[in-house]
Amino acid sequence: MEIIRILALSGSLREASYNSAAIEAMQVLAPDNIEIDICSIGNLPLFNPDREGERIPSLDKLVQALKNSDGLIIASPEYAHGVSGPMKNALDWLVSGVEFPYKLIMLINTSPRASHAQESLREILKTMSGIVVEKASVSIPLLSSELGVSGIVKNIEMSITLMAGLNEFCAEIERQKLNKRVN
Ligand SMILES: Cc1cc2nc3c(=O)[nH]c(=O)nc-3n(C[C@H](O)[C@H](O)[C@H](O)COP(=O)(O)O)c2cc1C
Structure with missing residues (x-):
């Protein structure tokens, strides 16, 4: 059984x-052959192009995790109609690297009313040559739900939505791997 390795990032630093x-619930729900590695972006320094090439442990860890992954999951909130600062900061650090281009990406939107940030995030990811897998990207109405990880896992509709997205995502990852093998 081939293991699929996925890196998941949350754009929120809130406890x-x-x-x-949502991404922790996916970690719980995922079958054994899908490993979801969650990497924190909260310790990254503010992006400064002058520091590119410097040894920054939190960045090295993120880059290594991205390099080892077959795909990337992003769940990020909207603040003032924009992408969260921590997520934009993390993406800016990854712009110049070789790890990001052509990475398959699944987006999770936990607040279906938050369309501006999702649209902007898609534009940023496209500019960075990431590939958003639309049929794998899902919305679950978590805002004001008071649900935590176990609440999401126990919520049948939400866990089905998350797992259906993950299945589509992994199918696309398998397709990409097969394409690389035959071409
Ligand atoms: C300062 C601030 C600005 C926000 N702006 C928006 C917004 O423009 N649109 C929106 O849909 N939600 C907005 N929200 C709501 C957050 O997106 C929401 O609380 C979300 O759940 C935060 O993500 P988290 O639960 O992962 O921390 C805002 C919240 C804060 C604290």
């Missing part, structure tokens, strides 16, 4: 973050 809870 009780719905976005972090």
Whole structure:
């Protein structure tokens, strides 16, 4: 059984973050052949192009995790109609690297009313040559739900939505791997 390795990032630094809870719930729900590695972006310094090439442990860890992954899951909130600062900061650090281009990406939106940030995030990811897998990207209405990880896992509709997205995502990852093998 081939293992599929996925890196998951939350764009929220909040302790009780719905976005972090959603990716943690996916970690719990995922079958054994899908490893979801959650990497924190909260310790990254503010992006400064002058520091590119410097040894920054939190960045090295993120880059290594991205390099080892077959795909990337992003769950990120909207603040003032924009992408969260921590997520934009993390993406800016990854712009110049070789690890990001052509990476398959699944987006999770935990607040279906938050369309501006999702649209902007898609534009950023496209500009960075990432590939958003639309049929794998899902919305779950977590805002104001008071649900944490176990609440999401126990919520049948939400866990089905998350797992259906993950299945589509992994099918696309398998297709990409097969394409690389035959071409
Ligand atoms: C300062 C601030 C600005 C926000 N702006 C928006 C917004 O423009 N649109 C929106 O849909 N939600 C907005 N929200 C709501 C957050 O997106 C929401 O609380 C989300 O759950 C935060 O993500 P988290 O639960 O993962 O921390 C805002 C929240 C804060 C604290």
